[in-house]
Amino acid sequence: MALFSSEEIIQSTVNFVKIELKDAEGGHDWFHIERVYRNAILISENENVDKIVVKLAALLHDIADYKFTGGDEKVGPAKAREFLSSENIPEETIEHVIKIIESVSFKGGNVEGKFHSRELEVVQDADRLDAMGAIGIARTFNYGGFKNRKLYDPEIAPNLHMTPEEYKISDAPTINHFYEKLLLLKDRMNTETGRRIAEERHLFMESFLRQFYDEWKGKK
Numbered sequence: 001m002a003l004f005s006s007e008e009i010i011q012s013t014v015n016f017v018k019i020e021l022k023d024a025e026g027g028h029d030w031f032h033i034e035r036v037y038r039n040a041i042l043i044s045e046n047e048n049v050d051k052i053v054v055k056l057a058a059l060l061h062d063i064a065d066y067k068f069t070g071g072d073e074k075v076g077p078a079k080a081r082e083f084l085s086s087e088n089i090p091e092e093t094i095e096h097v098i099k100i101i102e103s104v105s106f107k108g109g110n111v112e113g114k115f116h117s118r119e120l121e122v123v124q125d126a127d128r129l130d131a132m133g134a135i136g137i138a139r140t141f142n143y144g145g146f147k148n149r150k151l152y153d154p155e156i157a158p159n160l161h162m163t164p165e166e167y168k169i170s171d172a173p174t175i176n177h178f179y180e181k182l183l184l185l186k187d188r189m190n191t192e193t194g195r196r197i198a199e200e201r202h203l204f205m206e207s208f209l210r211q212f213y214d215e216w217k218g219k220k
Contacts (some may be wrong), residue, residue: 006052009087013059015081020063021140025146026067027139032130036061039126043193053093053119056084057100058126067168077101125194133201137208138181151175152216159214178209 021030040058044051060083064076077098084094100120104127130136144151150173158179162170173182186202189195214220 006055009052009089010055010059011086013056013083017059017063020079025143025170025180027142028062028067029094029144030138033059034131036123036126036134039044039129040123043122043191046193047118047122047124047191050096053096053100054122056089056093057097057104057123059095059100059120059121060084061104062126063101073102075211121190122194125189125191125198128189129194129197129201131182132185132198133204136201137205140177140182141174144177147171149174150210175209175212178205 013175015200017033017070018030020086021033024030030199037055037058040054041051044054060076060080062076064079064085079129081098084097089097094121096117098119100123101114103115103120104124131139141151149171150156152175156176158176159166159170159172160179162180169181170180182205183202185200186195211220
């Protein structure tokens with residue numbers, strides 16, 4: 001276990017993240033981080049994991065999301081490493097947290113990273129849960145509006161076989177994102193707790209889509 005005050009480092013990390021993300025887009029702001037952090041704590045209660053690694057990775061996983069750094073995936077890990085080093089965190093802990101940050105994001109298709117750990121699985125499930133259900137729907141449309149994307153275009157079909165590069169630059173209508181990511185998450189959860197929560201959120205999204213299409217077609 002880490003030989004430092006976990007309470008102090010967590011509070012210091014919270015303060016750092018709040019400052020860094022004070023002007024962030026609404027779906028990737030401090031409140032997103034806070035929800036993922038809470039999800040991660042909940043899931044980790046039933047997992048044999050290093051909880052300080054889970055907490056730090058959950059708090060720092062979106063410190064500089066590539067969607068807001070011109071697609072550069074190295075900015076976030078570098079910023080997290082600089083902060084953790086300044087806090088005198090043991091190198092072993094830093095390395096584990098950085099690998100989680102590098103591996104946690106959904107990148108389209110069936111691409112899986114080379115790094116695996118139970119801590120990654122917990123943080124990944126926590127992050128994916130925040131992309132599902134009512135919160136996931138709200139975040140999706142918030143980001144679509146931020147990028148000035150269409151709500152829906154019946155003539156533009158979802159692309160279910162995107163490469164990571166295609167996924168990063170896609171500007172498809174927001175509804176397509178449900179099929180290209182959100183509805184895929186239920187079957188990609190790593191933990192039993194994650195799967196249980198994801199099931200309910202998945203059903204809510206399916207219900208939302210049925211209502212959306214009925215309203216779009218003037219049926220309701």
